[in-house]
Amino acid sequence: MTSTQRLAFLKGHGTENDFVIVPDPDGLLDLSATAVARICDRRAGLGGDGVLRVVRSAAHPEARDQAGEAEWFMDYRNGDGSIAEMCGNGVRVFARYLLHAGLVEAGDLAIATRAGIRRVHLAKSGDVTVSMGRAELPEESVVVTLDGRSWPARNVNMGNPHAVAFVADLAHAGDLRDVPPFSPAAVYPDGVNIEFVVDRGPHHVAMRVHERGSGETRSCGTGACAVAVAAARRDGLDPAATGVPVTYTVDVLGGSLTITELPDGTVEMTGPAEIVAEGTFEAAWLAGALA
Numbered sequence: 001m002t003s004t005q006r007l008a009f010l011k012g013h014g015t016e017n018d019f020v021i022v023p024d025p026d027g028l029l030d031l032s033a034t035a036v037a038r039i040c041d042r043r044a045g046l047g048g049d050g051v052l053r054v055v056r057s058a059a060h061p062e063a064r065d066q067a068g069e070a071e072w073f074m075d076y077r078n079g080d081g082s083i084a085e086m087c088g089n090g091v092r093v094f095a096r097y098l099l100h101a102g103l104v105e106a107g108d109l110a111i112a113t114r115a116g117i118r119r120v121h122l123a124k125s126g127d128v129t130v131s132m133g134r135a136e137l138p139e140e141s142v143v144v145t146l147d148g149r150s151w152p153a154r155n156v157n158m159g160n161p162h163a164v165a166f167v168a169d170l171a172h173a174g175d176l177r178d179v180p181p182f183s184p185a186a187v188y189p190d191g192v193n194i195e196f197v198v199d200r201g202p203h204h205v206a207m208r209v210h211e212r213g214s215g216e217t218r219s220c221g222t223g224a225c226a227v228a229v230a231a232a233r234r235d236g237l238d239p240a241a242t243g244v245p246v247t248y249t250v251d252v253l254g255g256s257l258t259i260t261e262l263p264d265g266t267v268e269m270t271g272p273a274e275i276v277a278e279g280t281f282e283a284a285w286l287a288g289a290l291a
């Protein structure tokens with residue numbers, strides 16, 4: 001594809017974690033980190049927490065081995081252009097786009113991601129449910145530091161890395177845009193997403209998040225899953241041990257997600273996904289962004 005061809009985009013969000021969707025079924029677009037960062041720029045670009053490039057699995061070198069199970073690959077990029085393994089809100093919006101574009105039918109479908117296949121239940125409208133795989137909780141304890149204060153945190157991997165810190169007040173997360181928190185680079189050599197969590201009631205928590213590669217966002221789906229599993233273990237609950245599923249409501253700045261951990265260890269996430277606009281990139285601007 002040359003940069004002078006018309007390139008379509010859509011804009012969508014899931015609990016206000018917003019994405020620019022770029023359909024590129026044949027994988028022809030050379031989307032550099034710089035181009036993604038320019039597209040996600042909220043003043044000089046379209047604006048978004050990240051980009052969802054929609055590519056046929058068979059046309060993407062990282063997804064060819066998943067093509068037998070999942071026709072479409074979610075090539076997710078953070079707002080700074082970096083690549084991440086997985087995006088929970090993104091995969092719901094991705095599925096909603098596939099239906100919107102007539103590329104799939106409502107019902108059950110599989111989507112290829114860098115973290116492996118994710119199975120999605122997609123109704124014609126309303127919430128989308130995704131099976132997010134198993135959470136891994138390495139034993140080592142980690143510490144989250146922000147603006148001179150520190151909290152113990154739980155290391156949770158949902159395909160991508162998270163540090164979950166329970167705090168007394170979400171205001172302790174301060175202004176995450178100005179002062180990014182950090183956690184030990186030895187544990188997280190590729191960076192980490194950091195969640196600050198408070199209790200709201202039984203099986204009900206609220207979080208704020210600083211995302212690797214995107215800064216503070218209004219929601220993070222993988223983060224909400226990590227938070228729910230960390231909260232369950234803290235509360236002495238483990239579905240693998242009891243055979244009883246455990247559900248938490250996780251409030252985020254942009255809404256609410258329902259997270260259920262099943263006895264087989266898999267985590268299901270249910271939440272909204274909306275397409276809000278579609279258009280085409282202005283050719284001259286796109287040529288500059290892709291240069």
Ligand SMILES: N[C@@H](CCC[C@H](N)C(=O)O)C(=O)O
Nearest residue numbers: 084087088089160220221222
């Ligand atoms: N917002 C996402 C997570 C996106 C990736 C993350 N920033 C990372 O680098 O791991 C979600 O909804 O899960």
